[in-house]
Amino acid sequence: MNPQFRTCPDTGLVFHRPAENLIKANAIAATIFLAVGGFLGLLVALTRWPAIQILNAQDFYTVLTGHGIVLLLVWILFFEVALLYFCSSVLLRCRLATPRMGWLAFGLMLIGAATTAVAILQGRSSVMMTSYVPMPAEPHFYLGLILFAVGALIAVLIFFGTLVVARDERTYEGSIPLVTFGALTAAIIAVFTIACGAIILIPTFLWSIGYISDIDPLMYRLVWWGLGHSSQQINVAAHVAVWYAIAAIVFGAKPMSEKVSRGAFFLYILFISIASAHHLLGDPGLSTEWKIFNTSYAMYLAVLASLVHGLTVPGSIEVAQREKGHSKGLFEWLRKAPWGNPVFSGMFLSLVGFGFIGGISGVVMGAEQINFLIHNTIYVPGHFHGTVALGTTLAFMALSLWLVPVLFRRELVWPKLAQWQPWLFGIGTALQAFFMMGAGTLGVSRRHWDMAFTGSAFEWAYPGMAYTMMALNGVSAIMAVAGGVIFVLVIVGTIFLGRKMDVASEYSDAKPEILRGPAESLTGHGHAGLGVKGFPAPGTFVLAMFLLLIFVVYYFINYGYLASVWKFS
């Protein structure tokens, strides 16, 4: 048998060779799909820039379908599989359960993604990632998605299996780390998500080959969003786990309170909207009570959970910084943070952008009546580029910039260029989100080739401001794509050209040392004497209150505008 484990001399992490190889493979596949999807995104944004309109209508709808699927599904899921293996095998110093099945999962995901990509490229499956029935796609469009989902499910099961092995073989003491707990949250939600995907995509596939005559469009939307929405909850759990991980890696930050942070993750599991009602607020056929209850479960506890992480992640950084002596005033801890380190700046921009842009806009448009002002406008892509591009993607990029050198034992190439990466991608994406939300507020549709309505019997002109915003969206997209290109270059460059690290890290047969659990015998919470008036992280608290203020004001501005439009009931 080959020697199986190596200990990283820089980080102290322990790598199981098969896990390491699988992490590498999944992360590389993810990066390739990110590059492809980002290129498609650029084409989409340049087409929606009215003065440029680079693609014709048919190509636009094809490319937009590809952009949505390749990024939202393929890039994110490949990366999340790598993350699950990392959070189980590496963080718990445990062998990965059934590595062979890991390669099967990888193969299925690759074949599935390729099958669907071919279907899209052939041009007769331009149905958007949502593939709402009864608009048909080719059978292999659905088949590819199903194979991909089966692969992802196997990967999730391997994650669970590895947790079981780690516990059985006692590779760690005490409870699993918070980051692994976050990954566990994501994995549990993933099972529910993939089940919804199977329930809706398998019948749709059978329908596309003629075995089922009819699929109800409302039922389709209900179940499809059980997939589409919960997968976003996976992303949130995963990128919050990444935030905690980066806070630990860069600052050695401890969670302010394990109980609160774990409790917040647990809320994600309990309160994922079972039927993802907020996607169906403008639909006929569902009762008002159903919509109001299911969009909020009477108290928005999943939102509460994100608000809690929004405090505890930067709060833990603040505490760590204050302990190091950066404790002047409210914000010295932030000023003295390593802004030139892309791992930190990427993580922090992801956190701020997710909260202020993606988070606020998402909850506001999930209010039943406000949704009528926003449903299907380009505000919606504006919102979710704030969550899934700025939040999830940027967090994953930041983690990669740390993880890839560790995995490949090579130094990051072009560190000066890498410093720019999070800023270009983060600010570019934030501006994109902002301009799309602005144009959507002025009524511009999403998934729409031509806001000037060429070929229609009628004419209608959106306000000049809407045109300006769509042009500025194009400019911001170029900036974001520049950040994306730098990311791909730096990652690929590091893998192939990065200087090999001096200290070797050899594999050995020895069983890794047990991951020590409770080392400190703390009684209190250990933050005594920090911060102001029993608030160990006062700066973070002020920032959180600022977020809440904007949130509240923006919420009521929207209801205020709603009150001025036509009456309907």
Place this chain on the structure above:
Amino acid sequence: MTAIHPPAQKVWWKQPVDRIELVWIGIALVWCLIMFFFMPFWHVYGEQNYSGEAYRVPPERFTEKVNEFVEQYTVRHETDRQIPVVRPPAGSDIYLLGRLWDWYPILELEKGETYRLHVSSTDWQHGLSIQPININFQVLPGYEMVLNITPTEAGEYAVVCNEYCGILHHAMLSKLYVVDNSN
């Protein structure tokens, strides 16, 4: 112990919580509850709601109803394609059909009057988007959505389709007129 290590205490759930976290959870929870209660509140006190009224309808049946409606109340035709403009009596049931790739017919309504608007699709999903006021609904084949609408401002409005419905989705545009008869 950091977030990538096991918690410092075995029974981590007994560790006391900082006051800052408790205060924040309290404030955030209050806001979450306000957001929840605001939705039913608006159903009672707000004037922009959808009651959820909808019926299942076979596409052929809906087309019949639309045709009947058009025959009865057409006042003129517009564009080369002779699209009917329909002027129904105030307070009546009115019909709008979304199909590849137009909205049929053109409605001419009176300011301040309330109509029962029935909307459906006979083919794929569409998005009913009235501009520039920017109100938006999903239109599903097989479902007849009923909205009581009261235009409050006279003028010429656009009816846009904002759910992707195929290659001419971006050309699916129509008009809606609101006239002021009070003076």
